[in-house]
Amino acid sequence: MHAESEILFRDSAAKALLDPQLRANFRRAMDGLVAKRRAQFPDPKDLQDLRDLSTAIRSRSLLNLPALLEKLEKSCTKNGIKVHWAETCEQANELILGLLQARGAKHLVKGKSMVSEEMHLNAFLEAHGIEALESDLGEYIIQLDGETPSHIIMPAIHKNKDQIARQFSQKIKDAKYTEDVDELTAMARRVLRQKFLDADAGLSGVNFAVAETGTLCLVENEGNGRMSTHVPPLHIAVMGLEKVVATLEEVAPLYAILTRSATGQAVSTYFNLITGPRGNDEKDGPQEVHLVILDNGRSRIYADPQLRATLRCIRCGACMNHCPVYTRVGGHAYEAVYPGPIGKILTPQIEGVGVRHDLLHGSSLCGACAEVCPVEIPIPDILVRLRREATHEDPSSNVVGKGTGRTASEDRAWRIWAGVLKRPAIYRLATWFATRFGWALPASAPLIKSWTQFRTKPVPARRSLSERMRAEGGRHD
Amino acid sequence: MREVYFYGTCLVDLFFPDAGMAGIQLLRQAGVRVLFPEGQTCCGQPAYNCGYWEEAREVARTQVALFPQDLPVILPSGSCAGMMKVHYPELFHGQPDEAEVRAFSARVYELTQFLVDVLDVRLEDLGEPVKVTWHSSCHAVRDLGLKGEPQSLLGQLSNVELAPLTRESECCGFGGTFAVRHPEISGAMVCDKAADAEATGAAVILSTDGGCLLNVNGALEAKQSPLRVQHIAEFLWERTHAR
Numbered sequence: 001m002h003a004e005s006e007i008l009f010r011d012s013a014a015k016a017l018l019d020p021q022l023r024a025n026f027r028r029a030m031d032g033l034v035a036k037r038r039a040q041f042p043d044p045k046d047l048q049d050l051r052d053l054s055t056a057i058r059s060r061s062l063l064n065l066p067a068l069l070e071k072l073e074k075s076c077t078k079n080g081i082k083v084h085w086a087e088t089c090e091q092a093n094e095l096i097l098g099l100l101q102a103r104g105a106k107h108l109v110k111g112k113s114m115v116s117e118e119m120h121l122n123a124f125l126e127a128h129g130i131e132a133l134e135s136d137l138g139e140y141i142i143q144l145d146g147e148t149p150s151h152i153i154m155p156a157i158h159k160n161k162d163q164i165a166r167q168f169s170q171k172i173k174d175a176k177y178t179e180d181v182d183e184l185t186a187m188a189r190r191v192l193r194q195k196f197l198d199a200d201a202g203l204s205g206v207n208f209a210v211a212e213t214g215t216l217c218l219v220e221n222e223g224n225g226r227m228s229t230h231v232p233p234l235h236i237a238v239m240g241l242e243k244v245v246a247t248l249e250e251v252a253p254l255y256a257i258l259t260r261s262a263t264g265q266a267v268s269t270y271f272n273l274i275t276g277p278r279g280n281d282e283k284d285g286p287q288e289v290h291l292v293i294l295d296n297g298r299s300r301i302y303a304d305p306q307l308r309a310t311l312r313c314i315r316c317g318a319c320m321n322h323c324p325v326y327t328r329v330g331g332h333a334y335e336a337v338y339p340g341p342i343g344k345i346l347t348p349q350i351e352g353v354g355v356r357h358d359l360l361h362g363s364s365l366c367g368a369c370a371e372v373c374p375v376e377i378p379i380p381d382i383l384v385r386l387r388r389e390a391t392h393e394d395p396s397s398n399v400v401g402k403g404t405g406r407t408a409s410e411d412r413a414w415r416i417w418a419g420v421l422k423r424p425a426i427y428r429l430a431t432w433f434a435t436r437f438g439w440a441l442p443a444s445a446p447l448i449k450s451w452t453q454f455r456t457k458p459v460p461a462r463r464s465l466s467e468r469m470r471a472e473g474g475r476h477d
Numbered sequence: 478m479r480e481v482y483f484y485g486t487c488l489v490d491l492f493f494p495d496a497g498m499a500g501i502q503l504l505r506q507a508g509v510r511v512l513f514p515e516g517q518t519c520c521g522q523p524a525y526n527c528g529y530w531e532e533a534r535e536v537a538r539t540q541v542a543l544f545p546q547d548l549p550v551i552l553p554s555g556s557c558a559g560m561m562k563v564h565y566p567e568l569f570h571g572q573p574d575e576a577e578v579r580a581f582s583a584r585v586y587e588l589t590q591f592l593v594d595v596l597d598v599r600l601e602d603l604g605e606p607v608k609v610t611w612h613s614s615c616h617a618v619r620d621l622g623l624k625g626e627p628q629s630l631l632g633q634l635s636n637v638e639l640a641p642l643t644r645e646s647e648c649c650g651f652g653g654t655f656a657v658r659h660p661e662i663s664g665a666m667v668c669d670k671a672a673d674a675e676a677t678g679a680a681v682i683l684s685t686d687g688g689c690l691l692n693v694n695g696a697l698e699a700k701q702s703p704l705r706v707q708h709i710a711e712f713l714w715e716r717t718h719a720r
């Protein structure tokens with residue numbers, strides 16, 4: 001039994017597991033990323049020091065969040081960046097549509113932005129007759145096929161070279177079939193260069209927004225971020241409200257740990273610091289810069305002292321690269337904008353813990369994510385907390401959908417479980433039966449069947465440890 | 478004479494009693510008197526992990542009460558030790574008996590942790606040459622914070638060759654209720670773990686945890702592999718005591 005509109009991770013994951021190509025693509029790619037990250041952190045002590053520092057910076061930013069956001073708005077305004085606030089994705093979409101329509105813009109070129117994915121901005125703009133073209137190579141590849149990102153850093157990682165080669169030869173005008181990566185990249189570049197020149201607006205995400213200086217920091221490898229933010233006359237940046245830090249100095253360690261954790265790079269190819277529109281004496285840059293700051297449930301998450309840690313995330317993707325579940329099922333199985341471990345705690349907090357109850361349980365709580373997270377988000381602990389929220393309606397909690405994942409059958413099962421285990425005499429009786437007759441349990445009993453799909457049936461020992469200790473002369477020492 | 482409590486854990490009690498006995502023998506061999514209070518059931522982890530904290534607390538309380546003296550509590554399981562040491566303080570946060578539970582948690586050790594870090598045992602290998610492989614249980618390492626204690630014990634055995642898994646620290650897919658709530662994912666994980674273990678050419682795969690062993694053993698048996706699983710306590714005891 002489950003909540004009525006519950007989305008079952010189990011079903012989509014099971015489907016993904018049957019696709020050997022997909023599994024091979026993810027495994028290969030994730031192994032590569034894990035190895036590259038490891039090579040960047042040869043000294044465990046240095047890594048821990050940098051994690052401690054990064055965690056402290058992000059925690060401090062969140063502690064002062066309201067003040068920092070106010071300051072950010074002031075500093076940006078001083079720099080000529082117009083700041084807009086959106087409580088919901090709908091509001092953010094309308095805001096951006098308004099900005100584009102007011103300037104008669106028809107062609108928007110986009111740098112990579114997960115927040116815009118969260119808003120489903122492309123579909124919204126297209127419904128209003130505005131082309132939104134992804135210019136990040138990975139995003140461009142999946143946009144051609146009408147897909148969503150399967151990874152927050154490498155959105156097209158579910159595809160291999162051959163699949164992309166086939167796709168390009170079919171979807172790009174005048175393209176010839178090639179599996180040469182340089183030629184494929186050149187093909188995309190040819191299309192995109194023209195789009196940059198034709199675009200009347202550019203959109204980007206923000207990796208860090210600096211409150212003190214009003215600077216928007218953008219980390220990227222392809223130069224498309226710089227093109228999207230500098231070539232068209234109008235630049236719109238979108239960010240989640242948690243992305244703010246106090247000073248430029250604080251960006252340095254975060255940047256260092258972000259690129260190393262994400263792609264195993266000591267530095268990214270581009271690091272853009274955007275401080276406002278083109279000045280009077282400047283030859284390039286947009287004439288207008290706008291910053292849209294999105295809430296979409298974040299201030300609610302912020303209000304809970306434990307769940308707030310979710311907002312420390314710098315979106316490096318290391319948790320998914322190291323996750324034994326993600327590396328096997330890939331990103332699409334999560335049916336969410338943010339896949340992997342961070343998605344597992346973020347999505348239910350935004351969409352509701354009841355409708356995502358099954359996702360919350362799609363983890364063995366192995367802790368590989370928390371072990372590598374550069375800002376030490378205790379993802380397993382938060383998962384356990386959210387599992388509780390899903391099944392208990394705590395009056396003091398503000399979690400969306402709290403208690404809606406509760407079922408009478410699960411309640412009963414845990415009550416019986418506790419009833420047996422807190423009464424040693426009953427437990428003793430139960431184990432006596434299990435040791436004598438456990439072998440006789442039918443392999444078709446529901447829980448056992450789940451187990452025996454891939455394993456033999458577990459058979460209890462003939463005599464339990466307690467029984468043997470008791471037999472050891474009646475003394476228990 | 479040094480005294481300790483031994484907490485068997487439900488999985489060892491029911492599925493791996495030999496491992497529990499071996500753990501007790503290893504402690505005795507090191508000159509420790511072992512107390513095994515009656516009334517042991519389960520640390521409460523399954524309910525805790527599923528969000529049923531009241532139920533977990535009810536059970537945990539009965540267990541804490543079995544260990545009143547200020548003595549170390551030794552568990553042949555990294556996962557249950559992690560629950561009692563790390564998660565009990567969270568589970569009892571704000572409860573009237575929090576202080577008592579915290580004091581208990583501070584006394585909890587996983588078996589190999591106690592053998593190495595506290596007793597600093599020296600083992601003499603009496604067994605035939607054998608090749609083994611090692612699966613490090615996620616909770617033993619990431620929750621409890623084992624720092625290679627099991628491997629260092631194995632390293633003391635002169636006739637034991639340790640052939641590492643390709644993905645030693647990757648989860649075997651057990652995860653308690655996860656194995657039955659998400660059987661497909663869990664199954665994919667354990668099949669990979671079994672294949673990894675077989676590829677080492679080892680005769681036996683060892684671990685600190687009954688959950689992992691039960692899981693990996695089931696997958697190995699299902700593919701009729703000659704590879705066996707064994708709890709590290711049982712393996713160490715078999716090789717170091719004179720028969």
Ligand code: SF4
Binds near residue numbers: 313317319320342374
């Ligand atoms: S949760 Fe941590 S590891 Fe995962 S994306 Fe965020 S910062 Fe990176």
